[in-house]
Amino acid sequence: MNERRVDTRLLCAELVEVxxxxxxxxxxxxxxxxxxISLTGACLQMELPITRGTGVSIRYGxxxxxxxxxxxxxxxxxxxIGIEFAPGCKWSSKHFRPRHLLNPKQLVQxxxxxxxxxxxREAS
Numbered sequence: 001m002n003e004r005r006v007d008t009r010l011l012c013a014e015l016v017e018v019x020x021x022x023x024x025x026x027x028x029x030x031x032x033x034x035x036x037i038s039l040t041g042a043c044l045q046m047e048l049p050i051t052r053g054t055g056v057s058i059r060y061g062x063x064x065x066x067x068x069x070x071x072x073x074x075x076x077x078x079x080x081i082g083i084e085f086a087p088g089c090k091w092s093s094k095h096f097r098p099r100h101l102l103n104p105k106q107l108v109q110x111x112x113x114x115x116x117x118x119x120x121r122e123a124s
Contacts, residue, residue, distance in 0.1 A: 054068060068084055
């Protein structure tokens with residue numbers, strides 16, 4: 001799958017509640033693991049699939065993010081569900097900060113700096 005999200009994805013691990021209506025218009029609610037998040041979307045891991053285009057709400061604490069399913073793929077342990085937030089709905093770490101939140105770009109930069117320091121020490 002091609003990367004379409006223009007905002008930086010932050011890796012995370014947080015349990016959230018997901019609400020949606022299934023094909024028969026029945027209200028569904030499940031707990032999902034929030035895998036990554038950006039200003040305009042998120043990826044959830046769940047044990048059930050959700051049909052592409054379905055409207056969802058992601059609830060955390062006393063807040064909520066709303067959007068629709070862009071993709072749903074089964075991989076090893078469950079379904080990975082990509083959510084595009086609705087227009088006007090953007091994630092902010094000021095309102096919701098998952099307990100485990102990592103910026104992959106910062107991790108790469110830190111590893112690069114450690115490698116440079118090690119090379120300098122070995123050259124001395």
